[in-house]
Amino acid sequence: MNSIKLNLSWLLLVILLPLAGSAHAACEITTPSYEALRDLEMEGCFNDKAKNTLLAQVIAQVPAPFDFSVPNAQALRAQQIGAALALVSDSIQREQDVQTTPALAAPINTFAQKLNATTATGPGTRQDWKFEGESGLVGTTGVNVKFYVDSLCAQSLASCRSALEASMVLLRAAMAMEEIAFRSDRVSWAVFQDHYSVVRQRWHKYLFEARSQYWWELAVNAARYDAQRDRTESFPSPPDYQWILLHPDVALEYVGNAEPGSRLQPSIILEWVGYNRWSWSGANMDHPLGVSIVSSYSDRAGVKSVGYGLLFHYKNTYSLGITKRDGDTGIFMSVDLGKYLLDKQTQLNDARQHFDLRQALLNQSGN
């Protein structure tokens, strides 16, 4: 007998549990209280278009994204927003028509007045309609749902239910208004992002496509940049120049008076100070040009190992320099240029061997 009772209890539980769940899914209040209303809020009864048909209708009226570049776009959008506002007004009007509890007429009328004002002022912002559950306030409408629910729930169960039902109508309408306000705002995330895409690309180019900067060069350039910019600006464009300072690098240098076999060699260069500039054209760096005072160091037979001169930069990648070593002239290019011409270090070596071989052959034929 006991086992039959137990089985029946389980059966009842199995049947009732989904029913309880569907009651929640249907956004119905089971235990009338303000807390129950907040549970419905958390379940998405107001902000889920699948559970708030008014919200779904509004979303259908005001599609997003909206292309403001098409002809008559503004008029079309205004029309869509107007139609959506009319839907919300209708829902509130219906509630006004059926509302029989005098205490609830006041908040509904207050909400309706705020709604009517939107015909002149527009839908405002989300904040104007946002339900603040802790205080019970509905945006800036002047309606406090919690106040009405709590005071009517203290009177009778029937009044409490009426207050909750009226509140649900108001909150569905408030959420629909939030959506209209949100969609009316022309600065969407995509619009904002597009606006700054050029600045973002410029920064990437400045850091990784302009001539490379060691941290001490970044520090010097930042100090100069900071002295010139408006520090309240949100997303300033990067500078269109860079100072070069104590920048060591590797270059391929040719010294004609060195002994055959050591005329074209990799050498170490130090740019003591230099300046590189360009013009920003959209996200592109137009005509980057620069020059540095430079020393070059190489260990080669027949000439002094240190030379001094100038290094010219073009397009941030190609550098060509000239140095003097006790009257001997050295021509050098940056390895970046070498990479452009030959691609790989091994190919650089091959080229040097080939060059030296040609020199040897020329010398031999000269002799």
Place this chain on the structure above:
Amino acid sequence: MDKHVIFLLHGMGKFPKGWSAEVQQVIKDAYGQYDKLKTFPFDDHFAFSELNYDHLFEDLRELWRKNSMSLLDNLATHGVDGSLIPTLAKLGGDTNNDNFFNTHLLDVILYRFISLVSIPVRTELATKQIPDRLKDDGSGAEVKNWSIVCHSLGTVVGHDALHALFSPNNPTRPDPRNRGPAVGLFVANVGRLLQNDFDVYESVVRPSVQKATGIFDYYLNTHHRLDPVPMPKAFKPPHEWLDAQTRQANPPRYQDIEISEVTDINVHDFTHYLRNPKVHIPFFRALWNRQSIILQAEEKAAIQDYDNKLPSSPQLDAVKKDLQELIEKQGATLEDFLTTVKAFCEIVKC
């Protein structure tokens, strides 16, 4: 139903893609502890989004490493006289060694002092990573509800990105009344110490009931008594920081949460903060904008349970003592801060 997106922003150190997996798990596990929240499952209502700015620091270090490697290779074969070039080459390349200075302190120094690094960082976060997640992904709907959790260096990075985004000086700013975040949880906040362009007490990164003076519904600031990182120039906003209406709001829209419980020697760790119910309970309540989502009795029980499980060992006691001494000696300058962070990491072995 649209999910509420929670951005996670890391602090100083190395943070490859996927860095936030543990942080996400800790938040989800904490969320699942509470009765009422179980009926509103985390994954049905919230989604995480990981933010990352460390790649920019890493790319710079890699650039310097490549340059100096090629240089040092050639130096070896050239026998260059003098010490300047080898010194410079070493200075450039040293930034890529994975030592504590490079992976932690260098990030702080670069961000604080070199605007040519801090501006692209905030530009990347505010104009790329955040909008990428919030904009319409083709479904016809943007994300409307979002929040952010920042840790350590990330508190100032997040502050700068959010202020730049919503500042009235930004002519194309999204309207915070439509697109502002709901909750900001600032863990081990170093915003005031490392502030640069934007003063943290003057910026729009603050709570405001009507989102008139600030962008958040709730701003939660949390720090640990034994964590020296957020202590110098601690974030303690003045009374006027909140507008009159926000000052009167109940529950408070700005909450300063100090914790002292120690479950692990690294009291600065992101997850060490988030595991603490004194931190995550206010966060969950703020996310739902509902105090009763976790009842006071349940909160009390969770804190008691957490206290009961606190580990105790002579080793842990020794670390606590060392940290206490470190904090007592700590100065208020950035230099003191860097020295302290280094000493802190030696104690907790981070």
